Amino acid sequence: MIEKDAKRAIALGYFDGVHRGHQALMELAVKRAKENGAISSVFTFDAHPDTVITGQRVPLIVSESRRGEEIRERGGVDEVIFAHFNDEMRNMEWQKFVDDVLVGQFHACWIITGENNHFGYRGQGNPERLKAECERLGIGCDIVKNVSIDGVVVSSTYIRQQIAMSNMEQAAKFLGHPYALTGVVQHGRQVGRTIGYRTVNLELPPEMQAPPFGVYVSRVVANKEAHIAVTNIGVHPTFGLGDKACVEPHILDFDGDLYGKLIEVELLHFLRPEQQFSDTEQLKRAIAQDIAQTRAYFAQEHK
Template sequence: MIEVTKPRAIALGYFDGVHLGHRALMQKAVERAKQIGGTSAVFTFDVHPDSVVMGRQVPLLTANAYRREEIKQLGGVDEVIFGHFDERMQHMDWRDFIHKLLIGQFHAGWIISGRNNRFGYKGQGNAEGMAVECEKAGIGYDCIEDVKVDGIVVSSTYIRQLIAQGDMEGAAKFLGHPYTVTGIVEHGRRVGTSVLGVPTVNLRLPAEMALPPYGVYATRVLVDGKSYIAATNIGVKPTFLDGGAPTIEPHLLDFSGDLYGRMIHVELHKFLRPEMQFESVEALKNAIDENVRQTRELFAGE
């Protein structure tokens, strides 16, 4: 018996951060999948194409290890397909990308892309060419226009700029959700508990992520479906001058327990102050108390 593969409605893009523009693409894929009795999917790459083409690391809005989870959770699609972006893919003719890869290998019955999407060798493929080739192949195609917020086009590049400035509220407006760092809780240097009397959990900062300025943030920490507010430090704790690597350390308020080895999601809601070197541990404790007060005030009533 020959197995019949359902057609896919495939949204194209790198989907870094899953911002409002990405979600418009995926919503259309979900809609078209229902229309054709198929499966909604995203086709993306395992590495950012610019990192291969330009030979430089692109700061990401989502750590590589959690991209699939975030795309499916925020986009609502059935599948996330990762293509390997290497020299062969870089030099693939744009028509082959459509006909041999998307249609031939992944059974695309409908393709969705953004107006500025470029693909194939030297980015020669574009929305206009995609429309022509999809019509030739007898499949559907949607070109999604730019999504704008306050008259500004939503893009991963612009969101990275907001994050670099510490503008977490602005980033959330364009993302459609708070900027989030996900990771596994590790054993830290226990400075918070042993010296400050402020227990924290420690996450390694993903090297590939776009990081905000070092400092303290009002955050929410999600673990096992529960949410806790936290005053979170990102940086190297210069008051102690012990040469440690940068970390993200949430001080969860109204929580007691052991989170070592657990995956947590840290939503950065507001930048409170830059990281600084204090003259004494007492001065640092006073600053932390103020940050805790600010955090409680921000989330009061929620």
């Protein structure tokens, strides 16, 4: 139980996807917390500010329900503070946000942010102003430089673009971990078992950056065990079952019951687009080829 008045080293940002740049901020927050006998914290918002401000939905790399856990797991911080991004927060002057919220309410003794982060009314708070304000208040401040890979700045925007183009390896390179979809296994339409390939079924969270419909080499993590899988994302055009997209991994060499279980589906490599087949025999041949390619992928990975 974290004491209400505990002092905190706070990493400031939205942290969608917890990529390599985010991890650099949080690693520093953990370090500063240890140095100052403080709690390592992330301060973020319950909705993406750009979505609220522009009215245009920003597709997310991690689902809203999963983001807090993802930040704690990958960032190693003690706590995640979710603030409600409403009109009051949107219109708050940057200095008031630092003085009254981060320091006054959450007792920040150190604030860490990225060199491109802007906050407060109309984004008027910037790293230079934050640094000066922290000095005035007598607390620590770190401005973390952008992390770049092959000359490209690591950013959630760039990673979303890679996911949208099914470049799963490039997305993983910049995230520092595979792109994953997480959800509770539901009863599906039982299509897979009718053709000899049982699948587990997840809904595709509507707020997420959806990868292109198609078939992916994947890894399913269930009950803390990882399994090789072939995952179809799409709407079953061969069977004409409607337009509601779902995520359906066929787990290789597995015969357990995962209904009602929380699982994670890591998408590792794009195999082919979803396509409509003329008959189920043609579909079964394609799935058999998908499975062979998936086994070859993992065999090559472990050479």
